[in-house]
Amino acid sequence: ETGVTQTPRHLVMGMTNKKSLKCEQHLGHNAMYWYKQSAKKPLELMFVYNFKEQTENNSVPSRFSPECPNSSHLFLHLHTLQPEDSALYLCASSQNPQIAGGVQAQYFGPGTRLTVL
Amino acid sequence: QKEVEQNSGPLSVPEGAIASLNCTYSDRGSQSFFWYRQYSGKSPELIMFIYSNGDKEDGRFTAQLNKASQYVSLLIRDSQPSDSATYLCAVFSGGYNKLIFGAGTRLAVHP
Numbered sequence A: 001e002t003g004v005t006q007t008p009r010h011l012v013m014g015m016t017n018k019k020s021l022k023c024e025q026h027l028g029h030n031a032m033y034w035y036k037q038s039a040k041k042p043l044e045l046m047f048v049y050n051f052k053e054q055t056e057n058n059s060v061p062s063r064f065s066p067e068c069p070n071s072s073h074l075f076l077h078l079h080t081l082q083p084e085d086s087a088l089y090l091c092a093s094s095q096n097p098q099i100a101g102g103v104q105a106q107y108f109g110p111g112t113r114l115t116v117l
Numbered sequence B: 001q002k003e004v005e006q007n008s009g010p011l012s013v014p015e016g017a018i019a020s021l022n023c024t025y026s027d028r029g030s031q032s033f034f035w036y037r038q039y040s041g042k043s044p045e046l047i048m049f050i051y052s053n054g055d056k057e058d059g060r061f062t063a064q065l066n067k068a069s070q071y072v073s074l075l076i077r078d079s080q081p082s083d084s085a086t087y088l089c090a091v092f093s094g095g096y097n098k099l100i101f102g103a104g105t106r107l108a109v110h111p
Helices: none
Strands: A004-007 A010-013 A018-025 A031-037 A044-050 A053-057 A064-070 A073-079 A087-094 A112-116 B011-014 B019-025 B032-038 B045-050 B054-058 B061-066 B071-076 B085-092 B099-101 B105-110
Touching: A004 A087, A010 A018, A018 A031, A018 A087, A031 A073, A044 A064, A044 A073, A053 A064, B011 B019, B019 B032, B019 B085, B019 B105, B032 B061, B032 B071, B045 B054, B045 B061, B045 B071, B071 B085
Parallel strands: A010 A112, B011 B105
Antiparallel strands: A004 A018, A018 A073, A031 A044, A031 A087, A044 A053, A064 A073, A087 A112, B019 B071, B032 B045, B032 B085, B054 B061, B061 B071, B085 B099, B085 B105
16 A cells, blocks of 8 residues: 555445544655545645644534544544535645654545535 | 635636646745645645745646735646646645645646
8 A cells, every 4th residue: 555545435324323534644654634625615624643642623523533543544533423524534644844844745545435414 | 814715717728728727825924835636536636835936847837936925826838638627725824734725726628
């Protein structure tokens, strides 16, 4: 595997279900991100992790729960979602800017297309 | 509220022409600027980035930055139908590598 991978690629769930999205990066990066992309709207940053520590929570509802066990893996646990949560969920990674020196480009995985019924 | 604005398009250009995509941003302190390309149903892929005023060229792509006027543009020379995609502008405006994305401009290159 190369780059950033995400599973599953498609997910349909009911509002009472609990599911998890998985992201893995093979780039040797140490910062990881979750984004939400809805139709016709800009990418919305949800969470940022640097060296497994959460450094940004962009006022995301508690029904989304991130987990970062190490610098290569990132999860997004989902429970009691709403239909308006249906979107493309993208994971990205980058070098930590404080270590690499300056802002670092982010590289995206293929995304999980989530539909909440 | 820091904002990044892009014309949603579609911008339609004939094959072989120069496509010009523009982006304006609200935070005068913004430091770094990125262009991503996103094909329909796919994830964004990095095209190039620019930090300094002026032009930066990479193959058929040229990024132009004017911090005084708070705009960044992407020129695509010799446009090909395979360039048809949505182009996202992203701006770093402080915080922990936090990028602010525009909604994107859809480019259509017709033969």
